[in-house]
Amino acid sequence: MKRQSRYSVKNVRIMIRSIVALTVLGALTWAGFRGYGIYQRTVMEKKMLQQIIQRLKADSRIAEVLVTGVEYNPVTKQHMTTIKFLEYNSDGKPLWPKYFTFAGNVIQFQSLVVRFTDDLVEMGDEFKGRSVFLFWKVFILEGEKTQEYEITKINEVPAGYKVGDSRNEFEEQIWQRFWIFALNSQRAMIKGIKNAQIEAPGTKFVPGFLYTLKIEHDGGIRIDAQKIPEILRGETIY
Numbered sequence: 001m002k003r004q005s006r007y008s009v010k011n012v013r014i015m016i017r018s019i020v021a022l023t024v025l026g027a028l029t030w031a032g033f034r035g036y037g038i039y040q041r042t043v044m045e046k047k048m049l050q051q052i053i054q055r056l057k058a059d060s061r062i063a064e065v066l067v068t069g070v071e072y073n074p075v076t077k078q079h080m081t082t083i084k085f086l087e088y089n090s091d092g093k094p095l096w097p098k099y100f101t102f103a104g105n106v107i108q109f110q111s112l113v114v115r116f117t118d119d120l121v122e123m124g125d126e127f128k129g130r131s132v133f134l135f136w137k138v139f140i141l142e143g144e145k146t147q148e149y150e151i152t153k154i155n156e157v158p159a160g161y162k163v164g165d166s167r168n169e170f171e172e173q174i175w176q177r178f179w180i181f182a183l184n185s186q187r188a189m190i191k192g193i194k195n196a197q198i199e200a201p202g203t204k205f206v207p208g209f210l211y212t213l214k215i216e217h218d219g220g221i222r223i224d225a226q227k228i229p230e231i232l233r234g235e236t237i238y
Contacts, residue, residue: 062133062221063087063109065211068099081105083205085151087135090161100149102140108202109151109213110137112182113220115194130217132178134158136198155179208233 069082082101086094100107113133135158139148152158157175181196201221205211212224 060130060215060217061088061092061212062215063135063213065205065213065223067105067205067207067209070105070207073103076103078103079105081107081205083107085138087151087159089159095159098151100138102147103145104140104142104147105205106202107138107140107205108200109135109221110139110148110198110200111135111221112179112196113199113215114178114181114196115219116192117194118218120192131215131219133215133221134161134178134182139200 064086066084066086067081068084069080071080071082072078073080080101080103082099084097084099086097088094111133113131115131135151136154137148137150139146155176157171161175163171181193182198184196199220201213201223203211203223203225208228209225210228212226213221214224215221
């Protein structure tokens, strides 16, 4: 009886130890899975935050400008600056270039810009993931001597966004709404739109530099300038 009782006590102790070990192992396993889940969630949240920041900071090239000639006009006693304006469409492909000549070189691009709310930019919304714009005019502001050229006629579909070659009534209606929003900020006070306004970014355009106009996905248009590589100076590129 004593031996049997001794074995029973021993078996009970072994059973208790096994239960404790299994409990500890289960707790460690659960903690491991929970910790891994927290780690995965932290990694995913960090990655998502990085994507949001990238989208908010992102921009896209929309046009390039190059000074192609500067000539002195002895009659007006002014330097005439000719620029080449190359706009890119919504797919990033270049359109037919346009040339403008001004008496002066501080040139501005009047543009209409509709900004969408940050949450739509953050999500990378298919249609509202970045600001929408169009170039309206290019000009030099000089009082009565102001000079301007039209790039896009009012209420027309801008060349950079036009779908196909034929006229499309639905497409025209969409862009008519854009013109209304951009020219009347009160009409643009609808869900999803942060604001709509006319902008006129400009700078002094001089030979030897390539000027790039960019649209910020959560903002407006800016102009970046960089020197043309020395090897290209004086060369005709085919």
